[in-house]
Amino acid sequence: MSSVTVRVPAKVNVQLSVGPLREDGYHDLVNVFHAVSIFDEVMAKESESITVAVHGKWSDQVPVDDSNLAIRAARALAKHAGRTYGADLIIQKAIPVAGGMAGGSADAAGALVACNELWGLGLPFEDLMEIAGDLGSDVPFSLLGGTAVGTGRGEQLSELPTGGTFHWVFALANGGLSTATVYAECDRLREAAAADVPWPQLDDTLMEALGTGDAYSLGAHLSNDLQAAALNLRPELAPTLDAGRQHGALGAIVSGSGPTCAFLAIDATHARDLAQSLTATGAAHTTVAAHGPVHGATLV
Numbered sequence: 697m698s699s700v701t702v703r704v705p706a707k708v709n710v711q712l713s714v715g716p717l718r719e720d721g722y723h724d725l726v727n728v729f730h731a732v733s734i735f736d737e738v739m740a741k742e743s744e745s746i747t748v749a750v751h752g753k754w755s756d757q758v759p760v761d762d763s764n765l766a767i768r769a770a771r772a773l774a775k776h777a778g779r780t781y782g783a784d785l786i787i788q789k790a791i792p793v794a795g796g797m798a799g800g801s802a803d804a805a806g807a808l809v810a811c812n813e814l815w816g817l818g819l820p821f822e823d824l825m826e827i828a829g830d831l832g833s834d835v836p837f838s839l840l841g842g843t844a845v846g847t848g849r850g851e852q853l854s855e856l857p858t859g860g861t862f863h864w865v866f867a868l869a870n871g872g873l874s875t876a877t878v879y880a881e882c883d884r885l886r887e888a889a890a891a892d893v894p895w896p897q898l899d900d901t902l903m904e905a906l907g908t909g910d911a912y913s914l915g916a917h918l919s920n921d922l923q924a925a926a927l928n929l930r931p932e933l934a935p936t937l938d939a940g941r942q943h944g945a946l947g948a949i950v951s952g953s954g955p956t957c958a959f960l961a962i963d964a965t966h967a968r969d970l971a972q973s974l975t976a977t978g979a980a981h982t983t984v985a986a987h988g989p990v991h992g993a994t995l996v
């Protein structure tokens with residue numbers, strides 16, 4: 697086989713509950729991930745060494761050196777297999793960069809699946825999941841997709857069956873936010889408020905809404921403990937969220953660490969209308985409609 701292509705989705709967090717800061721610098725989470733139909737494609741081609749090239753709308757914001765998460769993933773896989781392998785990784789980027797939608801994690805997951813295939817390693821999914829967890833907290837979910845609860849740093853996953861398809865609109869922001877900076881801002885706000893940080897708990901009503909496919913209830917129960925921090929760092933996101941609610945979104949939330957804003961719509965038609973209203977009124981400059989849940993990293 698001389699080349700392999702893998703498609704990997706973006707995510708939104710429908711519940712993101714952040715526990716106290718741990719000694720290792722991470723936070724324990726209850727993180728309900730939901731994969732949505734915005735996809736990066738990662739192609740792996742036979743080569744002597746491991747290289748990366750990035751194409752698409754956001755390509756100029758993505759590093760092509762050894763810090764690229766797809767390169768790091770391919771290297772980690774080769775190391776796990778105990779041999780030196782090469783692959784030219786070609787990424788077609790549609791997921792916003794540093795947008796809180798796990799774009800880099802998607803490329804890492806895509807590279808794991810593509811190189812496992814290209815190099816004929818035949819490693820089982822569990823091995824890929826273990827390597828993924830070492831690469832980043834969101835990478836295992838990018839492999840798995842669907843809807844799932846993440847605990848620990850977010851890397852320990854349990855799949856959640858959902859009762860239907862949910863329709864979303866994403867408002868993309870100018871410029872990204874660093875995930876570490878948003879977590880640090882969350883800690884700073886908590887320290888300033890001298891608030892006790894409770895151990896994160898799964899929201900049972902949200903679980904029920906996902907299970908029955910009840911978009912109204914899901915919209916009412918979306919929650920994100922990083923939202924206050926993201927809004928502090930990017931105050932201009934608050935009016936965008938308000939505009940979405942005014943235009944009938946069932947729920948409006950910052951996606952993960954932001955700055956992308958996510959709006960839950962009633963159905964596909966409502967999502968299209970909502971996306972149009974947000975751009976027509978200037979509340980958002982770019983919107984994307986998408987649905988979830990969708991599969992994780994998949995060979996095409």
Ligand SMILES: C[C@](O)(CO)[C@H](O)COP(=O)(O)OP(=O)(O)OC[C@H]1O[C@@H](n2ccc(N)nc2=O)[C@H](O)[C@@H]1O
Binds near residue numbers: 721831875876
């Ligand atoms: C905000 C989310 O996207 C929600 O799914 C994730 O929690 C972030 O996952 P990620 O981007 O894969 O993050 P990682 O690469 O693992 O970690 C980046 C940085 O985010 C912070 N971090 C991340 C995950 C976590 N449970 N606690 C943290 O405090 C740490 O400062 C860490 O150094």
Ligand SMILES: Nc1ncnc2c1ncn2[C@@H]1O[C@H](COP(=O)(O)OP(=O)(O)OP(=O)(O)O)[C@@H](O)[C@H]1O
Binds near residue numbers: 793799873
């Ligand atoms: N393949 C990649 N795609 C995007 N960014 C990458 C990639 N590899 C490394 N990066 C770096 O990682 C940083 C974070 O990018 P990413 O798109 O993963 O953020 P994010 O979507 O906010 O992540 P998350 O939602 O998982 O917290 C970028 O600013 C970029 O410098």
